[in-house]
Every structure is written in C-alpha cells, then in structure tokens.
Amino acid sequence: MCKHILNAQVSIRSPCCRKWFDCADCHHEQESHPLKQSLELIFACKKCRKCFRKDAQEFEDADEYCPHCDNHFVLEAVVPKPALKVEGEDARVDNRMLKDDRIKDGKQGGEGMRTVFDIDKDADRLG
Numbered sequence: 705m706c707k708h709i710l711n712a713q714v715s716i717r718s719p720c721c722r723k724w725f726d727c728a729d730c731h732h733e734q735e736s737h738p739l740k741q742s743l744e745l746i747f748a749c750k751k752c753r754k755c756f757r758k759d760a761q762e763f764e765d766a767d768e769y770c771p772h773c774d775n776h777f778v779l780e781a782v783v784p785k786p787a788l789k790v791e792g793e794d795a796r797v798d799n800r801m802l803k804d805d806r807i808k809d810g811k812q813g814g815e816g817m818r819t820v821f822d823i824d825k826d827a828d829r830l831g
C-alpha cells in the first residue's frame with residue numbers, strides 16, 4: 705500500500721522499469737533511477753483490478769473514471785500530513801476600527817448636530 709496518497713484508486717505502471725506503483729514517490733523510494741515521463745499512461749484499477757490505457761495529452765473529465773467499473777480514480781490526493789488552515793478574521797477587525805474613526809470625525813465636523821444643540825438651548829431659555 706502507498707503511504708503517500710492514502711486514497712489511491714489506481715496503480716500506474718512506470719514506463720521505465722515496467723513495475724506497478726501507486727505514485728511517483730513510491731517509485732522514487734523503491735528504484736534508484738528517475739521516473740520516466742510517458743504520454744501513454746497504463747493504469748490498474750484497485751477496485752476491479754483491470755488494466756486500461758490513457759493518453760496523458762488528451763485526458764478529459766470522462767477519463768477520470770475506470771472504463772471497466774466507473775471507479776472515479778482521479779481524486780484530490782489525501783496525504784498523511786494535515787493541511788494548514790489560514791483564517792481571514794483579521795480583515796473584519798480592521799474594518800471595525802476604520803468605522804470608529806469615521807464616527808469620531810463626523811461628530812467634530814457635523815453641522816446638523818450643532819443645529820440640534822442650539823434648538824435645545826433655546827427651549828431651555830424659553831421654559
């Protein structure tokens with residue numbers, strides 16, 4: 705079993721040494737030579753254990769499924785190491801601070817607020 709991609713659905717036959725590997729890292733660990741790149745890929749489905757060929761240059765959405773059992777073998781690889789999550793909470797805090805500054809500026813230069821105060825003062829004098 706491949707320890708690099710935990711959800712591997714197919715084995716791929718290396719064009720160089722013609723052995724079956726789950727991923728390029730497995731080939732690298734077991735062989736001393738570099739993995740040869742090939743336009744024709746030979747897969748073996750892990751579900752139905754049948755082989756099929758794919759052209760790497762004309763790989764389409766329909767080619768992501770095993771032609772024998774429709775097993776979806778092109779998946780986002782699940783790797784043993786947990787992925788780092790980046791949270792965007794800091795942007796919200798920055799927005800709030802900007803709003804507070806604007807409210808302070810509005811109180812200083814707002815003519816409408818001054819008028820309201822003047823009316824209140826006049827009402828006190830009359831009363």
Ligand SMILES: [Zn+2]
Binds near residue numbers: 718721722
């Ligand atoms: Zn090889």
Ligand SMILES: [Zn+2]
Binds near residue numbers: 729731
């Ligand atoms: Zn591997």
Ligand SMILES: [Zn+2]
Binds near residue numbers: 750753770771772774
């Ligand atoms: Zn299959």
